[in-house]
Amino acid sequence: MKHLAALNKYFIKYKWYMTLGMLFTAISIVFSVFQPIMVRQIFDLLAKNLDSYRMISDMASLKSAFRADFSKVLAFYGITILLFALLSGFFMFLQRQTLIVMSRHIEFDLKNEIYQHYQVLDLNFFKMHRTGDMMSRITEDVSRVRMYVGPALMYSTRTIIMVVIIVYLMVKVNPLLTLYTLSPLPLLAVTIYYVNRIIHRKSERIQAQLSNITSIAQESYSGIRVIKSYVQEDASARHFEEASEEYKQSSISLAKTDALYQPSMALMIGLSVILTIFVGGMQVIKGNITVGNLAEFVIYVNMLTFPFFSIGWVASMIQRAAASQQRINEFLQVKPAIKDEPGAQSVKIAGAIRFENVTFTYPHTGITAIKDFNLDILPGQKVAVIGRTGSGKSTMAQLLIRMYDPQEGRVLLDGHNLREITLESLRSQISYVPQDVFLFSDSITNNIRFGTPSADQEVVQTAARQASVEKDILNFKEGFDTMIGERGVTLSGGQKQRISIARALIKNPDILLFDDCLSAVDARTEKEIIGNLYAYLKDKTAIIITHRIFALFEFDKIIVLDEGRIVEEGTHGDLLSLNGYYAELYARQQSGEEESVSE
Numbered sequence: 221m222k223h224l225a226a227l228n229k230y231f232i233k234y235k236w237y238m239t240l241g242m243l244f245t246a247i248s249i250v251f252s253v254f255q256p257i258m259v260r261q262i263f264d265l266l267a268k269n270l271d272s273y274r275m276i277s278d279m280a281s282l283k284s285a286f287r288a289d290f291s292k293v294l295a296f297y298g299i300t301i302l303l304f305a306l307l308s309g310f311f312m313f314l315q316r317q318t319l320i321v322m323s324r325h326i327e328f329d330l331k332n333e334i335y336q337h338y339q340v341l342d343l344n345f346f347k348m349h350r351t352g353d354m355m356s357r358i359t360e361d362v363s364r365v366r367m368y369v370g371p372a373l374m375y376s377t378r379t380i381i382m383v384v385i386i387v388y389l390m391v392k393v394n395p396l397l398t399l400y401t402l403s404p405l406p407l408l409a410v411t412i413y414y415v416n417r418i419i420h421r422k423s424e425r426i427q428a429q430l431s432n433i434t435s436i437a438q439e440s441y442s443g444i445r446v447i448k449s450y451v452q453e454d455a456s457a458r459h460f461e462e463a464s465e466e467y468k469q470s471s472i473s474l475a476k477t478d479a480l481y482q483p484s485m486a487l488m489i490g491l492s493v494i495l496t497i498f499v500g501g502m503q504v505i506k507g508n509i510t511v512g513n514l515a516e517f518v519i520y521v522n523m524l525t526f527p528f529f530s531i532g533w534v535a536s537m538i539q540r541a542a543a544s545q546q547r548i549n550e551f552l553q554v555k556p557a558i559k560d561e562p563g564a565q566s567v568k569i570a571g572a573i574r575f576e577n578v579t580f581t582y583p584h585t586g587i588t589a590i591k592d593f594n595l596d597i598l599p600g601q602k603v604a605v606i607g608r609t610g611s612g613k614s615t616m617a618q619l620l621i622r623m624y625d626p627q628e629g630r631v632l633l634d635g636h637n638l639r640e641i642t643l644e645s646l647r648s649q650i651s652y653v654p655q656d657v658f659l660f661s662d663s664i665t666n667n668i669r670f671g672t673p674s675a676d677q678e679v680v681q682t683a684a685r686q687a688s689v690e691k692d693i694l695n696f697k698e699g700f701d702t703m704i705g706e707r708g709v710t711l712s713g714g715q716k717q718r719i720s721i722a723r724a725l726i727k728n729p730d731i732l733l734f735d736d737c738l739s740a741v742d743a744r745t746e747k748e749i750i751g752n753l754y755a756y757l758k759d760k761t762a763i764i765i766t767h768r769i770f771a772l773f774e775f776d777k778i779i780v781l782d783e784g785r786i787v788e789e790g791t792h793g794d795l796l797s798l799n800g801y802y803a804e805l806y807a808r809q810q811s812g813e814e815e816s817v818s819e
């Protein structure tokens with residue numbers, strides 16, 4: 221329960237919705253209890269006048285006058301009851317319009333709070349948690365919490381006010397009868413609580429099975445080419461059928477429990493009514509209460525069943541909400557490891573980069589990707605980083621844009637430790653093209669101007685030209701307005717890479733970091749891009765991580781990484797004369813190219 225205290229700030233924020241909602245609830249209940257009171261009055265009136273009516277049985281004219289008068293009285297009561305029912309319904313409408321609307325506002329705020337928190341968390345957090353888990357906290361868990369701040373709050377308010385008012389009215393009439401009438405109701409609450417738990421457990425299982433079925437179907441649609449080419453259609457259908465069978469069995473079992481739910485409730489309500497009529501009837505005979513009181517009690521019992529029923533329901537709802545809020549709090553309490561340090565400043569970067577005895581170990585795997593690493597890059601220099609896979613090249617790039625902080629040593633930009641520069645200022649002046657290209661389900665234009673939303677079409681087109689992707693884009697029917705993603709055009713790997721290069725170029729930064737982002741383009745396009753980049757990068761600092769040697773590009777420095785350390789460093793000529801990894805790679809590449817030329 222203590223976990224739910226995190227939501228109190230929202231109750232304070234929406235205190236007016238809450239106060240009004242509770243007020244409307246109380247008014248709606250007050251109007252609804254007039255009905256049994258009026259029924260009692262009608263019954264009593266009827267009982268009182270029945271004897272006189274019988275006495276005048278031989279005088280026909282008097283009898284009809286009596287009946288006419290009585291029907292007027294009945295009509296008056298009928299209309300009044302209807303009016304109160306309408307008023308009660310109207311305030312019930314207002315109660316939902318305040319309390320349920322408040323819960324929707326809280327749901328919206330909480331989702332935004334979680335989403336914004338996800339945005340400031342560091343990469344390590346995202347590596348440590350599964351996407352599905354993050355998604356379920358922002359969707360399912362928030363929905364469960366909403367049940368607490370909305371329906372649970374509404375029904376508990378209703379229950380409390382109703383029980384207080386009705387029990388007061390009942391005790392005033394006859395405390396003993398009240399005790400008998402109410403005795404089965406707590407049993408109803410407890411039963412509902414346990415039945416609800418069973419239903420919830422079963423529903424959870426069904427939910428998991430349903431998501432399993434969904435992912436099986438999804439995977440088979442995405443992998444349909446593999447399934448068909450390996451003639452595995454039948455096996456795939458069987459796999460789906462097995463999962464569906466489990467789902468069907470669980471659903472049938474839930475339907476059985478559900479089927480017991482209503483009848484057992486009706487049984488308990490029936491018990492209460494029988495008890496009321498039996499004990500109440502005795503009291504009427506003894507003259508302790510009137511027939512009207514008995515009728516009134518039967519209506520009270522009916523009015524109290526839903527509130528008692530909701531106690532069990534609300535209790536399990538609160539329990540689930542508390543568990544969900546605990547999961548949400550767990551994430552909200554995570555502090556980003558990478559954030560602006562106190563005193564961090566916005567700095568205009570010229571482009572001098574320095575790694576000073578840097579050692580970095582990935583916190584969640586313990587892999588030391590960069591070891592005692594030293595590197596100096598002057599403003600405007602172009603540096604190539606080469607090395608076997610897993611040698612630490614991408615990690616080096618991640619450290620430069622402060623996706624991680626090194627455990628030892630420092631990374632400096634123009635002499636400032638990265639920690640002294642605000643993240644906003646740092647990242648807005650460095651363009652990073654990651655190895656695993658990511659494009660949003662949006663138009664090509666919007667993907668290119670992602671980091672610079674104000675860029676106009678001409679600038680977008682220039683960036684596309686510099687990244688050698690303009691021609692490809694113009695070949696699409698809708699050109700730059702072409703939608704990318706599931707319901708849009710499927711781009712080739714090379715096109716995606718070049719669009720993400722265009723996105724980096726449009727920022728016009730002082731430092732550019734290309735992480736193996738030309739791996740999917742052919743040699744001719746590569747030459748074209750390199751040619752374009754040469755002019756673009758003229759006064760900029762650039763680090764190009766690659767598996768291939770760009771012989772055409774004159775790098776100021778080439779470094780070769782191995783196991784997180786620099787093992788070779790120098791110009792193309794220097795490295796060739798070293799006869800190490802670089803020279804070997806170059807020779808291999810040359811002979812490969814010759815082979816492909818002679819083919």
Ligand SMILES: Nc1ncnc2c1ncn2[C@@H]1O[C@H](COP(=O)(O)OP(=O)(O)OP(=O)(O)O)[C@@H](O)[C@H]1O
Pocket residue numbers: 347582585587588589607608609610611612613614615616655736
């Ligand atoms: N996010 C991560 N979490 C944990 N370990 C990682 C992570 N990223 C990389 N590593 C590990 O760090 C080491 C260096 O990886 P890195 O990606 O920097 O190499 P790389 O030289 O860029 O490789 P490639 O050329 O294949 O991209 C590898 O052993 C890798 O398994």
